[in-house]
Amino acid sequence: MHKVLVVDDDKVLQQSVKDALEYHSFNVDVADNGKEAVNTVYREKYDLVVMDVNMPEMNGLEALVEMKKHDPTLIVIILTAYSNVSDAVKAVKEGAYNYLEKPISSENLVALIKRALKARSLVETTAFSAPTLSLGGESSDDQFVGQSNEMKKVFNIISKLAQVSTPVLIRGESGTGKELVAKAIHYNGPRKDEKFVTINCGAIPDNLIESELFGHEKGAFTGADSRKIGKFQYADGGTLFLDEIGDISQQMQVKLLRALQEQTFSPVGSNREVKVDVRIIAASHKPFEEMIKKGTFREDLFYRLNVLPVYLPPLRERVLDIPILMDYYVQYFNNVHNLNIRGFSPDATEVMKKYRWPGNIRELRNVIEHCFIMESGDEVSLSSLPRQVLDPKHQVKEDSEDERSDFIDIQGIKNSILDESSTKALDDYTFQFASKGEGNTVKLDFQNAKEQFEKEFIIQALKLHKGRINQTALNANIPKKTLLRKIEKYEISPKEYY
């Protein structure tokens, strides 16, 4: 039974929403204001919160933000008076699922709740409690697995992006799940019964891609012996997934931009204008910022696509997901090969967690399949692991900078963790990297400067988050373990910033 918390200071309304939901077999608790609601959500796990905006003690917007910090997957539906719709819109931007205007019809509320629960069940955060993720017919065995904060954020974003038609750009290294995310967005939104069409821009020769995308007339070029519709038209009403978008030529970038802006295009060899309604999801592992600087990727196209960006971190930056993915694939390959392997031995598990996974989840899946073939016992042992995974050279070295993916947008991260005033504070802050060497020469020591920077960065980040470790780790993009280690190393005392 789903657990719902109803939050309203208006007792009459609170009771009537409670009655309506109980009638539909929800398990309902109530709270009278935002503060009480936040405490309740911190104490107990809820599937969903239905909350008023204007309340004493703490209003619905503030409560929403607090609740989402604790549980980013929590679904929150806002109830609002007509005069307050702008607050409700704000709430949706802060992560509320949707809002309903008062007076509330219980029918609408129940329908909205059911829709929200369904969408969330498709992007569940754990492997085995999650029903099969709807990823379309051909790969319906696939599931989305992840329990790290990074992945929880991604799941949360997917359920929001699914509801709108704006372009999405998914970025991440090879094998991080970009295509899976694209499908999840499509199959959890209003276009789910329409087509999901993929085109791999990197795999199609440049001279053919235009006709693949927009179609061609008979005789448009040598070999065009009949008229053909392109992927844009084929996907009409649905979603077009432009995989490896970073690989298209400059000439195609111009044509694509026009098609995106106007939702119209002309097939090759024709002046006809075709109008379509297609949702675009693009993906790439390319460093766009660099390509734009070099002039190989058009900035206007990038901004057109990057309206709603999703970034999938490499697996080595979300080590917490490794064990759960391992469990998931052990069960998966047990089914496929009709085996009964219990899992990995503790030392093999450790090695899997340390490996740097350059091929990310795709590689992990392949490694586990390899182990299943090699293993003769009922537990995967060290000796069944492929050589590259065992090689210490390929383990993640702590603190090593080249482990970071090549396109991390530092400015973007900075902007997302800091508001304007604190960004300024950080910019104003100048570090004394240089020290005086012999004979008044200036001496630069990279190691020393790096440590100074790290220490100051962590102090500033802790200050911003009032000394709260989890929040600092999450928002400053530092794995919690690393943060704790550095705090100890630099003898920082987070308590000072409470």
Ligand SMILES: Nc1ncnc2c1ncn2[C@@H]1O[C@H](COP(=O)(O)OP(=O)(O)OP(=O)(O)O)[C@@H](O)[C@H]1O
């Ligand atoms: N979170 C996840 N849970 C379970 N399986 C996943 C997850 N992410 C990715 N996978 C699996 O990993 C494999 C690679 O995923 P996908 O093809 O979506 O990656 P990609 O980012 O598109 O890679 P590339 O850039 O190489 O095209 C697929 O088999 C997919 O099902």
Ligand SMILES: [Mg+2]
């Ligand atoms: Mg892909």
